[in-house]
Amino acid sequence: MRYGAVDVLHGVDLTARRGEVVALLGPNGAGKTTTIEILEGFRLPSAGTVRVLGSDPARGDERWRARLGVVLQSWRDHGKWRVRELLAHLGDFYAPYGTDRIPRPWPVDELLETVGLTAHAGSRVSRLSGGQRRRLDVAVGIVGRPELLFLDEPTVGFDPAARREFHELVHRLADLDETTIVLTTHDLAEAEKLADRILILAGGRIIAEGSPDQLARRVAGDAEVRWTRDGERYVHATPDATAFLRDLLREHGDRIGELEVRRASLEDAYLALVHEEETGIRTGRAERVWQQEADR
Amino acid sequence: MNPTTNALRAGLRRGVIELRATFTNGQDLWTYFFPTVVLLIAVFWMRGSTVPGTDFSLGARTLPSALGMGLLFGGLLGLANQLVIDREDGTLLRAKAIPDGMLGYLVGKIVLVSAVALIGVVIQLTPGLFFLDGLRLGDPGAWLTLAWVVPLGLVATLPLGAVIGSLIENPRNMGLVVMPIFGLIALSGIFYPINGLPGWLQGVAQVFPLYWLGLGMRSALLPGDLAAVELGGSWRHLETVGVLGAWAVLGLVLAPVVLRRMARRESGSRVAARRERAMQRVG
Numbered sequence: 001m002r003y004g005a006v007d008v009l010h011g012v013d014l015t016a017r018r019g020e021v022v023a024l025l026g027p028n029g030a031g032k033t034t035t036i037e038i039l040e041g042f043r044l045p046s047a048g049t050v051r052v053l054g055s056d057p058a059r060g061d062e063r064w065r066a067r068l069g070v071v072l073q074s075w076r077d078h079g080k081w082r083v084r085e086l087l088a089h090l091g092d093f094y095a096p097y098g099t100d101r102i103p104r105p106w107p108v109d110e111l112l113e114t115v116g117l118t119a120h121a122g123s124r125v126s127r128l129s130g131g132q133r134r135r136l137d138v139a140v141g142i143v144g145r146p147e148l149l150f151l152d153e154p155t156v157g158f159d160p161a162a163r164r165e166f167h168e169l170v171h172r173l174a175d176l177d178e179t180t181i182v183l184t185t186h187d188l189a190e191a192e193k194l195a196d197r198i199l200i201l202a203g204g205r206i207i208a209e210g211s212p213d214q215l216a217r218r219v220a221g222d223a224e225v226r227w228t229r230d231g232e233r234y235v236h237a238t239p240d241a242t243a244f245l246r247d248l249l250r251e252h253g254d255r256i257g258e259l260e261v262r263r264a265s266l267e268d269a270y271l272a273l274v275h276e277e278e279t280g281i282r283t284g285r286a287e288r289v290w291q292q293e294a295d296r
Numbered sequence: 297m298n299p300t301t302n303a304l305r306a307g308l309r310r311g312v313i314e315l316r317a318t319f320t321n322g323q324d325l326w327t328y329f330f331p332t333v334v335l336l337i338a339v340f341w342m343r344g345s346t347v348p349g350t351d352f353s354l355g356a357r358t359l360p361s362a363l364g365m366g367l368l369f370g371g372l373l374g375l376a377n378q379l380v381i382d383r384e385d386g387t388l389l390r391a392k393a394i395p396d397g398m399l400g401y402l403v404g405k406i407v408l409v410s411a412v413a414l415i416g417v418v419i420q421l422t423p424g425l426f427f428l429d430g431l432r433l434g435d436p437g438a439w440l441t442l443a444w445v446v447p448l449g450l451v452a453t454l455p456l457g458a459v460i461g462s463l464i465e466n467p468r469n470m471g472l473v474v475m476p477i478f479g480l481i482a483l484s485g486i487f488y489p490i491n492g493l494p495g496w497l498q499g500v501a502q503v504f505p506l507y508w509l510g511l512g513m514r515s516a517l518l519p520g521d522l523a524a525v526e527l528g529g530s531w532r533h534l535e536t537v538g539v540l541g542a543w544a545v546l547g548l549v550l551a552p553v554v555l556r557r558m559a560r561r562e563s564g565s566r567v568a569a570r571r572e573r574a575m576q577r578v579g
Contacts, residue, residue, distance in 0.1 A: 037565065042392070062395040062396050065394070066395035068393075072564040073564055074568055076571070077382070078390070089309065092302070
């Protein structure tokens with residue numbers, strides 16, 4: 001993908017299986033939204049191949065579109081409509097695309113219940129709070145019972161309770177309805193909680209990919225050992241801190257003091273990355289953390 | 297059900313729902329009554345004046361002309377405005393994200409904008425019954441003429457509105473369209489006959505739909521002998537159909553192309569960028 005002369009995405013490889021939750025994690029400007037917009041068919045890539053549900057999104061027809069759900073970052077539309085009215089109306093469009101396996105659309109009352117908007121069914125959309133509005137956006141995204149759902153920064157502006165409810169909803173969609181979900185977030189904790197697989201994007205590149213567990217283990221490999229010997233400070237990075245310490249103590253025994261072992265957590269590594277992106281100072285340190293692990 | 301038929305029906309319902317919403321908020325209600333207020337003020341200033349060369353009230357001549365102008369405002373500016381606003385708040389992108397959504401959206405808008413324009417005509421016509429003499433409102437022939445002039449007027453103006461609404465991205469630029477239309481109003485004999493203007497200006501006026509919308513409405517509502525003081529001394533129905541029909545064809549050819557191009561370029565980040573700009577305007 002290219003804006004003018006600047007490539008904003010390079011070699012992004014991404015495959016999602018049915019019922020899988022994939023998180024695109026990265027700081028602002030990493031290329032998350034661009035990636036998701038290409039997948040939604042709202043934007044054309046300058047090069048490369050994209051297949052979504054068996055079709056090129058750029059050429060996806062209405063039948064293809066009916067199998068997708070899209071929740072974008074900011075909606076302010078349909079302010080004069082009432083919640084139930086809007087969901088029923090948008091759901092109508094999906095009716096001809098129902099199948100025996102997937103009846104469409106999702107019945108409105110059930111849907112309102114699912115996203116927790118039953119009490120606001122008669123409210124005007126413009127009167128909803130930020131969190132309610134976002135839940136409505138999600139409801140609109142899933143009213144057609146999508147096989148593949150795109151969520152762009154779905155929980156921005158949620159309070160912790162709303163966030164937890166939303167996470168339960170995502171689990172429900174993925175587990176019970178076998179919905180494949182691709183979501184973007186800049187919140188590592190959210191990605192860890194929701195995703196089967198996390199792709200970390202920075203500067204338009206995927207710099208790491210794996211299950212939350214795999215990613216954590218990868219990073220945790222590199223530990224930093226600090227100590228003093230005869231009043232002098234030492235720092236050493238090692239993948240096997242235990243073995244290193246054993247040798248260190250055997251060799252120098254009592255002369256070692258102020259011993260400290262720090263395991264880099266996934267969070268440390270991610271924060272370092274975000275910091276680099278935001279300050280614009282790319283020392284490459286954060287990226288090297290991921291890279292080393294990939295090469296090992 | 298066939299998806300296209302389904303989308304057409306959903307679009308129809310959409311138009312009705314949005315129309316209903318226009319009756320429930322002050323801003324939309326004001327838009328309904330504003331033209332009538334302007335018209336009444338204009339007619340008040342014209343009291344005692346007559347159409348040159350006749351003893352017919354100038355105010356009574358202005359009412360049907362203004363109805364024609366109302367069709368242009370309602371059809372062209374109405375639809376253009378809706379498109380610009382719906383693009384800014386993401387309504388259009390929402391339509392794009394659902395199957396056959398653009399078709400449903402467009403049908404809904406056409407229903408809404410046409411209904412609003414028709415309601416506008418009725419509202420403006422009503423005071424005319426009480427204040428103005430000489431209008432042929434009791435004559436079935438008048439309604440028969442209205443029955444083709446009004447739909448033709450909408451078919452001529454709506455597609456142009458779709459084209460303009462697709463080309464303008466920033467709501468503030470709507471002024472670029474409104475200003476020339478005000479110029480055109482002066483030129484098109486809405487508030488005063490243009491018989492006194494130089495021939496070439498009359499020619500310019502007759503290229504655009506506004507003159508013919510006014511003339512068509514006058515032909516419906518004014519007594520037959522007033523045709524004598526129009527250009528060419530007749531209501532020129534054939535020419536009216538010709539010019540308005542030509543604009544309709546031009547619009548209907550251009551609109552799908554321009555609409556499709558505009559819709560294709562719509563994406564979440566464009567909506568977000570527009571929102572950013574809107575916030576700066578407010579702030």
